[in-house]
Amino acid sequence: xxxxxxxxxxxxxxxxxxxxxxxxxxxxxxxxxxxxxxxxxxxxxxxxxxxxxxxxxxxxxxxxxxxxxxxxxxxxxxxxxxxxxxxxxxxxxxxxxxxxxxxxxxxxxxxxxxxxxxxxxxxxxxxxxx
Numbered sequence: 017x018x019x020x021x022x023x024x025x026x027x028x029x030x031x032x033x034x035x036x037x038x039x040x041x042x043x044x045x046x047x048x049x050x051x052x053x054x055x056x057x058x059x060x061x062x063x064x065x066x067x068x069x070x071x072x073x074x075x076x077x078x079x080x081x082x083x084x085x086x087x088x089x090x091x092x093x094x095x096x097x098x099x100x101x102x103x104x105x106x107x108x109x110x111x112x113x114x115x116x117x118x119x120x121x122x123x124x125x126x127x128x129x130x131x132x133x134x135x136x137x138x139x140x141x142x143x144x145x146x
Contacts, residue, residue, distance in 0.1 A: 018033070018034040018039070019031065019032070019033065019034065020032040020033065020034050020039070020040050020041035020043075020044055021034070021039035021040060021044075022040055022041070022043075022044035030043070030044060032044065033137070035133060035136040035137055035140060036136040036137075036139065036140055037139075037140045037143055037144075042129070042132070042133045042136070048132070051129075051132070052129075055125055055129065072111055073111065076104060076107060076108060076111070079100075079104060080101070080104060083097050083100050083101065083104075084097075
């Protein structure tokens with residue numbers, strides 16, 4: 017197996033394995049540059065690993081604290097606060113479901129990239145043998 021010919025930022029040679037009978041690993045191959053760009057773009061739009069919803073979680077916590085403070089101060093009826101609490105719980109569950117969905121999408125994208133690399137390696141091996 018050939019080592020990637022690319023030089024890293026620190027000046028060392030990349031330790032990746034060259035694929036598709038080229039001199040570069042998947043990360044440095046010009047052949048996969050467009051695919052990597054698309055994947056990076058998707059990741060940025062989605063916010064990845066729940067980062068996009070952190071603001072919503074902070075807002076949710078603030079709402080719960082506000083409800084608690086208002087009930088304790090006698091400014092809000094307990095029954096109304098209970099209904100608000102139930103609705104906030106529904107929102108929390110929806111945020112958790114959204115996080116799981118995003119995480120699943122990210123894992124699918126990563127799996128696709130790994131499968132692409134493995135197919136390239138298999139192809140390169142078969143070409144060397146044949």
